[in-house]
Amino acid sequence: MAVNRAEQRAATRRALLAEGRRRFAADGYHHVVLADVARAAGVTKGAAYHHFDSKAGLFRAVVSEVQHELGERVAAEAERHEDLWEQLRAGCRAFLAAGTDPAVRRILLVDAPTVLGWDEWRTLDEESSARHLAEALDALVAAGTLADQPVEPLARLLSGAMNEAALWIARGGDPRAAEQALDRLLAGLRAPT
Template sequence: MRAMAVNRAEQRAATRRALLAEGRRRFAADGYHHVVLAEVARAAGVTKGAAYHHFDSKAGLFRAVVAEVQQELGERVATAAERHDDLWEQLRAGCRAFLAAGTDPAVRQVLLVDAPTVLGWDEWRALDEESSGRHLAEALAALTAAGIIAEQPVEPLVRLLSGAMNEAALWIARGGDPGAAEQALDRLLAGLRTPA
């Protein structure tokens, strides 16, 4: 009896993973408004009923995909930052990793284009703040505490930098020059440093 329960739980988890993977692929390639949940289910090899059971609606599947992509982006930013010991280089590396993510179709279409309109600004911002926004806030707080940037309230600075980087990532996603964006970012960040 217990083995059957475990097997059913594994089956449910596999169904959910398949729907998430296919949903992510389609949302990234086609955009939210061109995706049909029944087609996602069919391509994932499950019934339409199973898709509704796991996600309740296309919007529910999209919300789960956004959360997954946002979490991965936050991890990508943190991993890039953690490769450096120097706090300033951690900030630069994390910001650059965020900008580079603009070339990823899932980040571009799902997070930058569709999520703000489909989920609404407040929900999208909350998801952003839980992942990459949190890392940016931690980095700026550490730099302020170390005296590398001037003492100031961190929250407005996080919002200004986050907004600028979201716009730059979207610009890169639409064909902007990543190298030019990185140079502009370095000049912007340099303005935050306290004089040596």
């Protein structure tokens, strides 16, 4: 009996997250009504409030889920390469390509900084894809591929640039042009041989 209730709670949470994600990506945070999400997910408004406390709570959970998935996507693309430099390039390219994903564009790049506030949005970003970027840069500095330098400000500069480029791509910018610009930017960071 307890297992069935736990499974039912988990299924309700998943249904709310899926419907919330769909609506936040399609309509934007400010046009989503929690009661409509609950109804479309086949649960009561009370169940939605039980799981997430508010529309903002549901949005926060959706942002966290999308951030986590993006971090995994970036890491998976990087791990397809053995060379540290190619790992960095592949991870950065995967992040840029995410700008074509409506959930990433609307939820992470447009609404999350405004709805959650810059500090909370940055914290979520640092726990996912930005963490992978800092780790890659640390490894490249340790290998001598990048000049010895503090990694944190470099990671923040690159992260900010890639967030802007991903948003530019999401708004119709040319992904190939962004990749070419990224490659030139990264090449400028390499230590002289």
